[in-house]
Amino acid sequence: MNEQLLFNLVDLxxxxxxxxxxxxxxxxxxxxxxxILAIAFITACGGGIARDLCIGAIPPAGLSDWRYLFTSVxxxxxxxxxxxxxxxxxxxxxxxxxxxxxLFAVYGAHKTLLxxxxxxxxxxxxxxxxxxxxxxxxxxxxxxxxxLQQEIYASAAFVGAALSVLGEYLSWPAVWAxxxxxxxxxxxxxxxxxxxxxxxxxGRDASS
Amino acid sequence: MNEQLLFNLVDLxxxxxxxxxxxxxxxxxxxxxxxILAIAFITACGGGIARDLCIGAIPPAGLSDWRYLFTSVxxxxxxxxxxxxxxxxxxxxxxxxxxxxxLFAVYGAHKTLLxxxxxxxxxxxxxxxxxxxxxxxxxxxxxxxxxLQQEIYASAAFVGAALSVLGEYLSWPAVWAxxxxxxxxxxxxxxxxxxxxxxxxxGRDASS
Amino acid sequence: MNEQLLFNLVDLxxxxxxxxxxxxxxxxxxxxxxxILAIAFITACGGGIARDLCIGAIPPAGLSDWRYLFTSVxxxxxxxxxxxxxxxxxxxxxxxxxxxxxLFAVYGAHKTLLxxxxxxxxxxxxxxxxxxxxxxxxxxxxxxxxxLQQEIYASAAFVGAALSVLGEYLSWPAVWAxxxxxxxxxxxxxxxxxxxxxxxxxGRDASS
Numbered sequence: 001m002n003e004q005l006l007f008n009l010v011d012l013x014x015x016x017x018x019x020x021x022x023x024x025x026x027x028x029x030x031x032x033x034x035x036i037l038a039i040a041f042i043t044a045c046g047g048g049i050a051r052d053l054c055i056g057a058i059p060p061a062g063l064s065d066w067r068y069l070f071t072s073v074x075x076x077x078x079x080x081x082x083x084x085x086x087x088x089x090x091x092x093x094x095x096x097x098x099x100x101x102x103l104f105a106v107y108g109a110h111k112t113l114l115x116x117x118x119x120x121x122x123x124x125x126x127x128x129x130x131x132x133x134x135x136x137x138x139x140x141x142x143x144x145x146x147x148l149q150q151e152i153y154a155s156a157a158f159v160g161a162a163l164s165v166l167g168e169y170l171s172w173p174a175v176w177a178x179x180x181x182x183x184x185x186x187x188x189x190x191x192x193x194x195x196x197x198x199x200x201x202x203g204r205d206a207s208s
Numbered sequence: 209m210n211e212q213l214l215f216n217l218v219d220l221x222x223x224x225x226x227x228x229x230x231x232x233x234x235x236x237x238x239x240x241x242x243x244i245l246a247i248a249f250i251t252a253c254g255g256g257i258a259r260d261l262c263i264g265a266i267p268p269a270g271l272s273d274w275r276y277l278f279t280s281v282x283x284x285x286x287x288x289x290x291x292x293x294x295x296x297x298x299x300x301x302x303x304x305x306x307x308x309x310x311l312f313a314v315y316g317a318h319k320t321l322l323x324x325x326x327x328x329x330x331x332x333x334x335x336x337x338x339x340x341x342x343x344x345x346x347x348x349x350x351x352x353x354x355x356l357q358q359e360i361y362a363s364a365a366f367v368g369a370a371l372s373v374l375g376e377y378l379s380w381p382a383v384w385a386x387x388x389x390x391x392x393x394x395x396x397x398x399x400x401x402x403x404x405x406x407x408x409x410x411g412r413d414a415s416s
Numbered sequence: 417m418n419e420q421l422l423f424n425l426v427d428l429x430x431x432x433x434x435x436x437x438x439x440x441x442x443x444x445x446x447x448x449x450x451x452i453l454a455i456a457f458i459t460a461c462g463g464g465i466a467r468d469l470c471i472g473a474i475p476p477a478g479l480s481d482w483r484y485l486f487t488s489v490x491x492x493x494x495x496x497x498x499x500x501x502x503x504x505x506x507x508x509x510x511x512x513x514x515x516x517x518x519l520f521a522v523y524g525a526h527k528t529l530l531x532x533x534x535x536x537x538x539x540x541x542x543x544x545x546x547x548x549x550x551x552x553x554x555x556x557x558x559x560x561x562x563x564l565q566q567e568i569y570a571s572a573a574f575v576g577a578a579l580s581v582l583g584e585y586l587s588w589p590a591v592w593a594x595x596x597x598x599x600x601x602x603x604x605x606x607x608x609x610x611x612x613x614x615x616x617x618x619g620r621d622a623s624s
Contacts, residue, residue, distance in 0.1 A: 032407035035356030056474035058264035144558045148451030199448035240615035243564030266472035
């Protein structure tokens, strides 16, 4: 299978999964049709748009490439017309979401380096690409971001982005530098879901 | 009447109406003097600033053109010193707001095309210009955005932006390409207010 | 003492104080390890990143200069491992925070002028540099920003930024143009803390 094609497929599958998670959350908050479409799109593309603004990639791909908008709209409409079916899809959606997380983190870091920025920015913007959309979703729904509260999510994105930058600095072969970090992020995220891993917390209710 | 002058007048009237809605909401949330000024300014200019960042129009006009800041400050001060009077102004303010919505959507789409971006971006950024400020207001006041919840608001902005892009692609005469989409957005918004139209909702409470 | 060195020290001390305030708030909201790190970093650097996006300074210094990330991480880790100790530090942290406020406001205005923008943008972006991080912190923690609600905080930033712009326009000697506005902002903020000054409010509960 052509590698670029595989990359694009995973990219759109990730976008789809992110949009489903956005549309589901928006539907639960009783938003109207437009609200669901908007939250789905922002969840899927918000992180990438923030990254592109920070690295000077104007126009941001999330706004100018129709495939992202199209995928988000399809995901949102599916969530509306086939909600019981989408709810039964929880498992594959989580799988796609974990894949999307890995791909977005690695692609975000890669694109940042491509635009000539340093390793720190690549790692930070890899994380922002992966979790920015989810944070925007939660901000718009007026709740503390789940991303910042529970489970290995942002940390998996960090591992993916950091490994990707390491790979580029050590000149790993392109295939390794792309797929190994994605796989590491995906496996970490997936295991944390299955085994209910969490990062430590330190607040007042931490013991409960 | 000079057309450019009319355009500028509607622009500032829209800014004024948006700022009034921001200042009123901020006042209700018991913010201090600075908070009211800040929310008024962000409601009026936030959408345009986001658009300018996305299309590479640095500096954003909302920050560098004193007329927007001045209009917002006047609107905020009026809301403070003449609140009962502003409350009685609900009807004209809603009228200006609907005009501002149309103008911001059309102008946002137009400026995006002017900077060489594609039709999808023009429509998306037309919508963001029109509703971005209201969304920022609600995010800062820690509530789910009204824009995403009720009434034909964002959808009217979509109609205005889409018609405007269509007009430019079909090379409509400039007067038509500007005023027809604005009018469509305004009428749609205004009718939805009068007749209590809403987009469908699908959440758990949708039947209530 | 070398002036540039002193400037850098105050800059990092301000970053440190802002990050402590972010980490403390995140810890109270029961965020996990990553959440605390993220909120600390965003509180310390969010304002500067927003400023850099608006003036076209790509890449934003907050993302590309490792010292900001490093200082934020140290502050967050300190807040985690030595929380009782940090709580006893309330007084010096507030002192640093007031210093950081002054420095960020003045530096934000200065950098905006340096990039060739006008006085209005310099004042607005001076304020955003100083209070943007705190606003982002509160938005992410899903609460109405303290910055917009109480005490002379944003107004002190305004005084600092405005005096700094005035100084540059009147060609004050560099030392005066830098340190006098910072001092004014610091003293104003500090006195308002000691004497419980507040801006007037006008909401329904204003009389209580």
